Amino acid sequence: MIREISEQDAEKFLELLMEVDDSGLMLFEPGERTSSVKKEATKISQFLANPHTAIFVSEEDDRLTGYIIGIGNTLKRKQHAAYIVIGIRSGYRGRGIGTKLFEKLFEWAKQRRLKRLELTVIATNEPAYHLYKKVGFQVEGEKIGSLIINGEAVNEYYMYKWLD
Structure with a gap:
């Protein structure tokens, strides 16, 4: 089931974030995220109160299995765009x-009359790259050596999707 997050999800959401971080495919290194259930509940509350942001989660058997975050902008010149972060629990x-998470986010974006969605992906994360291409994102640039992972410089792709 795909649904909007609630403050009651804070503990499960933090657990999900930390497990996804442990994959090594996200910006946070394994164990680097310093948060608490209380901090996550506050962040969730702030996201829910802000019409320019959204968090949707996938849930199966009372367990959060994935999330997608849309972060919009209040600046007039950027109100048409949102930055996207997505993570899926490894076993799922x-x-x-x-x-399905992207489909829900696309609905949210269209309701808000957004025109541009953007994200970055580690160039070596082929499954994520293929998912983004499948749902309509295109590469518009490459950040060379933007991350250091296991002592090695790794590139990121800038990707975008234009909504009609």
């Missing part, structure tokens, strides 16, 4: 959850 990847 490849089952269509990412596609």
